Amino acid sequence: MTGSGEPEGSGEDRLIARHFAPLATHPGALGLLDDVALLTPPEHCELVLETDAIVSGMHFFPDDPPASVAQKALRINLSDLAAKGARPLGFLLSLALPKGASRPATDAWLTPFARALGEDAQAYGCPLLGGDTVASPGPVMISITVIGAVPTGTLVRRRGARPGDRLLVTGTIGDAVLGLLVRLERAAPEDFGLDAAGRDHLISRYLVPRPRNALAEAVRTHASAAMDVSDGLVGDLAKLCAASGVTARIETVRLPLSDAAHRMLAAAPELLATVLSGGDDYEIVCAVAPERVGSFLAAAAAAGVPATEIGEIVAGQGAPRVIGPDGATVALDRASFSHF
Amino acid sequence: MTGSGEPEGSGEDRLIARHFAPLATHPGALGLLDDVALLTPPEHCELVLETDAIVSGMHFFPDDPPASVAQKALRINLSDLAAKGARPLGFLLSLALPKGASRPATDAWLTPFARALGEDAQAYGCPLLGGDTVASPGPVMISITVIGAVPTGTLVRRRGARPGDRLLVTGTIGDAVLGLLVRLERAAPEDFGLDAAGRDHLISRYLVPRPRNALAEAVRTHASAAMDVSDGLVGDLAKLCAASGVTARIETVRLPLSDAAHRMLAAAPELLATVLSGGDDYEIVCAVAPERVGSFLAAAAAAGVPATEIGEIVAGQGAPRVIGPDGATVALDRASFSHF
Numbered sequence: 001m002t003g004s005g006e007p008e009g010s011g012e013d014r015l016i017a018r019h020f021a022p023l024a025t026h027p028g029a030l031g032l033l034d035d036v037a038l039l040t041p042p043e044h045c046e047l048v049l050e051t052d053a054i055v056s057g058m059h060f061f062p063d064d065p066p067a068s069v070a071q072k073a074l075r076i077n078l079s080d081l082a083a084k085g086a087r088p089l090g091f092l093l094s095l096a097l098p099k100g101a102s103r104p105a106t107d108a109w110l111t112p113f114a115r116a117l118g119e120d121a122q123a124y125g126c127p128l129l130g131g132d133t134v135a136s137p138g139p140v141m142i143s144i145t146v147i148g149a150v151p152t153g154t155l156v157r158r159r160g161a162r163p164g165d166r167l168l169v170t171g172t173i174g175d176a177v178l179g180l181l182v183r184l185e186r187a188a189p190e191d192f193g194l195d196a197a198g199r200d201h202l203i204s205r206y207l208v209p210r211p212r213n214a215l216a217e218a219v220r221t222h223a224s225a226a227m228d229v230s231d232g233l234v235g236d237l238a239k240l241c242a243a244s245g246v247t248a249r250i251e252t253v254r255l256p257l258s259d260a261a262h263r264m265l266a267a268a269p270e271l272l273a274t275v276l277s278g279g280d281d282y283e284i285v286c287a288v289a290p291e292r293v294g295s296f297l298a299a300a301a302a303a304g305v306p307a308t309e310i311g312e313i314v315a316g317q318g319a320p321r322v323i324g325p326d327g328a329t330v331a332l333d334r335a336s337f338s339h340f
Numbered sequence: 341m342t343g344s345g346e347p348e349g350s351g352e353d354r355l356i357a358r359h360f361a362p363l364a365t366h367p368g369a370l371g372l373l374d375d376v377a378l379l380t381p382p383e384h385c386e387l388v389l390e391t392d393a394i395v396s397g398m399h400f401f402p403d404d405p406p407a408s409v410a411q412k413a414l415r416i417n418l419s420d421l422a423a424k425g426a427r428p429l430g431f432l433l434s435l436a437l438p439k440g441a442s443r444p445a446t447d448a449w450l451t452p453f454a455r456a457l458g459e460d461a462q463a464y465g466c467p468l469l470g471g472d473t474v475a476s477p478g479p480v481m482i483s484i485t486v487i488g489a490v491p492t493g494t495l496v497r498r499r500g501a502r503p504g505d506r507l508l509v510t511g512t513i514g515d516a517v518l519g520l521l522v523r524l525e526r527a528a529p530e531d532f533g534l535d536a537a538g539r540d541h542l543i544s545r546y547l548v549p550r551p552r553n554a555l556a557e558a559v560r561t562h563a564s565a566a567m568d569v570s571d572g573l574v575g576d577l578a579k580l581c582a583a584s585g586v587t588a589r590i591e592t593v594r595l596p597l598s599d600a601a602h603r604m605l606a607a608a609p610e611l612l613a614t615v616l617s618g619g620d621d622y623e624i625v626c627a628v629a630p631e632r633v634g635s636f637l638a639a640a641a642a643a644g645v646p647a648t649e650i651g652e653i654v655a656g657q658g659a660p661r662v663i664g665p666d667g668a669t670v671a672l673d674r675a676s677f678s679h680f
Binding site for chain 1: 368370373374375376377378379380381383385386387389390391392393394395396397399412420421423424426432433434436439470471472474475476477479481483485487488492495497498499524567568583585
């Protein structure tokens with residue numbers, strides 16, 4: 001992302017100068033006034049690179065608040081760094097905006113978008129380094145590349161889980177997909193005993209991920225394998241198991257659920273499959289050797305991140321076995337979510 | 341970009357396994373089988389980061405060959421590295437594909453796209469490290485982030501040009517925008533004395549940039565300021581001048597033009613303004629101190645990159661002065677191209 005700084009600059013230059021240059025506080029951003037960004041890599045570290053995109057009408061609703069769209073776009077990337085034990089260094093933003101939108105409409109959308117992006121950049125210690133803004137005949141699309149770092153050789157992979165490792169997840173599972181159902185009005189809140197606070201909780205969990213970057217160091221120190229839960233717990237766990245050459249067993253009674261999710265599941269037990277396979281949790285699932293679970297939980301508590309043991313890694317192959325409240329295996333139509 | 345490697349994976353996993361995993365030859369790509377990529381930064385270097393996106397119907401035509409779309413998407417990013425004196429280390433790909441396209445149609449488009457991307461990655465020494473593939477209700481969009489490196493402190497900036505520096509450009513100017521006119525059939529080739537070869541030359545220059553990465557070291561060694569010419573020579577030069585606190589004078593008779601561009605300008609001299617302000621050249625414009633011009637030209641010749649002196653940096657402010665064949669200043673309606 002570059003801008004001439006001149007008043008007679010192009011529309012892109014104007015957008016950058018007005019909305020994004022104020023975010024470019026990192027010296028390597030060069031004020032967004034050059035063609036590239038500069039980053040001095042930390043010593044004795046490897047860089048951890050990740051890119052994730054979201055598209056209006058697919059990953060968020062066109063009328064979602066621009067601030068939450070910005071938060072989602074950055075945080076889904078930060079979530080991957082957290083799950084790999086990496087700390088963020090900065091990000092690049094690629095933004096497609098609908099061609100032909102009026103200047104006031106574009107400014108009205110970009111003002112809260114850029115403000116929220118700047119606040120998140122500061123809160124997560126992940127400054128804007130550069131980017132590109134293009135016009136598109138299609139919907140808004142935001143692609144963010146984050147750059148993080150781990151001490152050399154310490155990246156936490158999907159592979160590495162060993163039979164006997166305990167499986168832990170952070171936070172609560174299923175809120176976002178239930179929030180999406182409520183948002184789509186496919187689930188009427190009152191039918192599920194949800195009050196306004198419960199409804200708002202679920203919808204906000206869909207709108208705004210809470211990546212667990214505070215836990216990155218504990219993951220790096222204690223986990224034998226980890227990934228973020230973005231496409232559904234069971235499907236993502238299946239990927240971790242496949243990469244590790246193992247399988248797993250989890251118990252649904254141990255799943256950490258929010259009060260609102262508990263209420264919805266009490267009213268409609270069939271939503272359990274949705275909770276297990278729905279996307280957008282942005283929590284961390286990790287395998288931790290039994291003797292390290294105590295230290296991991298202590299570190300999580302110190303970081304203010306809830307973590308819950310939900311099962312264990314088992315020798316073997318194939319999809320993880322999900323044991324329901326009655327002790328029987330839960331059958332899932334699909335293990336994870338795909339837009340394709 | 342991640343894939344489970346399992347046959348029952350999601351549509352995204354299938355696309356990645358089929359089309360992109362074969363490109364993931366760099367060990368840091370982790371086979372596209374984890375959540376992130378790893379990169380060991382070179383010693384004593386700063387990282388140079390750049391992201392540029394292209395959208396179907398805006399930066400390329402929906403019926404452009406998928407191979408040339410891939411080449412354009414990567415090369416416009418490589419061009420920025422070249423102009424800053426940086427060498428490429430790798431790239432991340434963010435790809436939005438139309439939702440609802442049939443699997444055969446998607447495969448038919450992605451097969452040549454991915455093959456060309458892989459060939460360019462090898463040719464430019466810029467391996468695929470990771471990425472994300474998403475479905476979109478809109479057109480194809482490709483956002484690429486390249487990561488490069490320069491020895492610490494040696495990035496060539498837009499600022500740094502000094503009065504008296506000579507201005508040089510690589511290759512030829514204006515071919516791409518003339519190719520676009522021909523492609524749009526706004527300029528009938530036969531009216532401009534273009535034969536099939538001339539027509540094909542111009543259109544291919546629009547379709548497929550030729551970034552000057554072979555010249556990066558010479559730019560880094562000799563240029564006091566540089567940028568790539570992507571939005572039009574005069575507008576981009578104005579940005580370099582503004583960043584350097586100087587202005588410039590260039591002479592149109594010294595502009596390096598291809599034979600085909602010469603023919604079109606001979607038939608329609610009014611196209612000179614288009615050549616000067618049209619985009620998509622992806623050449624390098626740089627300021628070089630007079631005593632270094634000889635060494636720079638020798639290095640360019642050794643690298644096989646044509647370079648031509650077109651003017652000089654002048655003390656003062658304001659837009660560069662463009663001197664036409666008659667010695668008078670050429671007036672330009674606009675100095676550069678903007679989609680907004």
